[in-house]
Amino acid sequence: MALLQFTDNGLYCPDGDFYIDPWKPVNKAVITHAHSDHARAGSTAYLCHRLTKPLLELRLGAHAYQEVEWNEPVFINGVRISLHPAGHVIGSSQIQLEKEGEVWVVSGDYKTEDDGVSGAFEPVRCNSFITESTFGLPIYNWQPQAVQYAQIGEWILQNQQQGYSSVLLAYSLGKAQRVLQAAAMVTDHIFLHGAVANTNDVLVNAGITLPFAKRVTASVTKDELKKAVVIAPSSVLDSPWLKRFTPYRVAICSGWMQVRGNKRRQNADAGFAISDHADWNGLLQAVKATGAEQVYVTHGFQSAFSRYLQEQGIQAAEVVTQYGEAFETDDVPSSTQEQQP
Template sequence: MASRPDLITRRPEGLYCEAGDFYIDPWRPVSRAVITHAHADHCREGHEAYLAHRDAEGLMRSRVGPDMRLRGLAYGEALQVGDVTISLHPAGHVLGSAQVRVEHRGEVWVVSGDYFVSGAGDANTTCAPFEPVRCDVFITEATFALPIYRWAPQTEVIGEMRAWWADCAAQGKHALLMGYSLGKAQRLIAGLATADAPGPVLVHAAVARLNAAYREAGVALPDVETVTPETSFKALRGALVIAPPAVQDSRWAKALGPHSDAFASGWMRLRGARRRRSVDRGFVFSDHADWPGLLSAIQSTGAQRVIVTHGDEGALVRYLGELGLQAEAFATEYGDEALAGAESGT
């Protein structure tokens, strides 16, 4: 009996499902795009029609344009597209992030997009947590697919950030904490803008715009002040300012006056990455799965075939092969370079 053709394949435009005639997170303009989440490396301009989780709608319109042709689905809602059935399931990465489940004649493939599962057992409190989806083939991200990447409990990392902030305040300095505007910034706000905070919390305008989309989707973020040209940092004491990485060493950052800067990212696990960033502090704080989280997520799907994308594909493919799984890699155009390029415009 002849084997079935692959339900999802890689084309120059992106990951393509021929049976449904659509792409998932394409990196070239296409007619129909299913989007896993609103980060710029996965949600790009130029597609004719978009499908995504309904909570991502505000974020996507703020980045692609208010008049984009977009249909939103609830988690678990089934939609027939061509000869396949699509449903979206929580990925735990950012607001509205979704794994894409595609079923065709009894065969199930799942495309993870970016997702957050931590070996420490944490969940992202600003969006729906990752939900394992049983499937035959799992297409997984591999951003941090090396054993060195193991996240500490997020309460521990938030505590380290708070101690650094308090130390800055004691020295008469503000604290500039940099992280991506979408997802990372909202987690930082949720963890740090509390009643017992060492000082006031302010955010860059790019963060404030995305905060509004979170609140419109029902996420109860703490109230924070937006930095404007009228903000007087001389009148503030021990402020924490949350901003995208592009502000580092900019005129905007210099306007804060005396301050210490830090970067929150999973890449801060590497000493070289901290050194290249040239920041005073690096906090290991990621919205992606760590090594134990990746392995746990893959195991939970029950998939016997795993396709690895964007990250340390080789290491994960080899390890999964040693576990007896059929593992291979797709080359994609996702990742921090594309995302950083989008952030530089904020």
């Protein structure tokens, strides 16, 4: 019997009787990170990284949470579990399972460039590797983060010179913290949507150092918002909430902006191809570094990526999961008072 099985509830370890990132409520869930497609409410108990726990509490509310550090082993029914940095977002982890010499690793979501805040991706040797493939096509090739940050900074400064505020749309956990770092390199006049501010508050309370930014509330005046940088989730695009920042320009921060057509199809002035997922080369490097004899490819371009791995002599198979279905949605609570136009 394999150490992990693909079931209707998610990735199941029969020996340990637990699931990894289940999409239905189960008795024991091991969580890679706090994004909504990988961490869902309703399970009896959760095991996660120390920095993921407060984020789960923010999103899912009170549950039985067990927190561990990276590389800290936990044993469940004879199965050795350890979490290793995935580099995706703060607290994100790969899950390593080991029993009787058989080793599996579940990547969760990951990126291989160290962003300076999410933890550097750590390749983990294994027999079987379950990898995401969100951007598993050769057209996705990210520029270095330093270049991306410089582009964002130049855009902000140009907008300020022309009298515009700069609205940067980014997921409240992950990209928002990176975009904040980029903006803080050129200005300290930064405001946050409530969903981003609440996430940042949790992270700061957990010991993460982030640049200072103000929360957008009903009491913030129009004069205060002139030529400001505003970081918000993509759900505010075309909403009445944006009117208070007029005149403003909007930029979408997403790996999908690598393809120019995506920018044209949305009501935005700019797009920055900044992603919390590995690009094509990053995915290949990660897979090869594991030395895995068997690779299972999940959400994204899993058919194309698994086929390419097979052509390279790597035994690979495509697996259909529910991960990625909540991509670019944002369910972090935000203050109701700030939603008024």
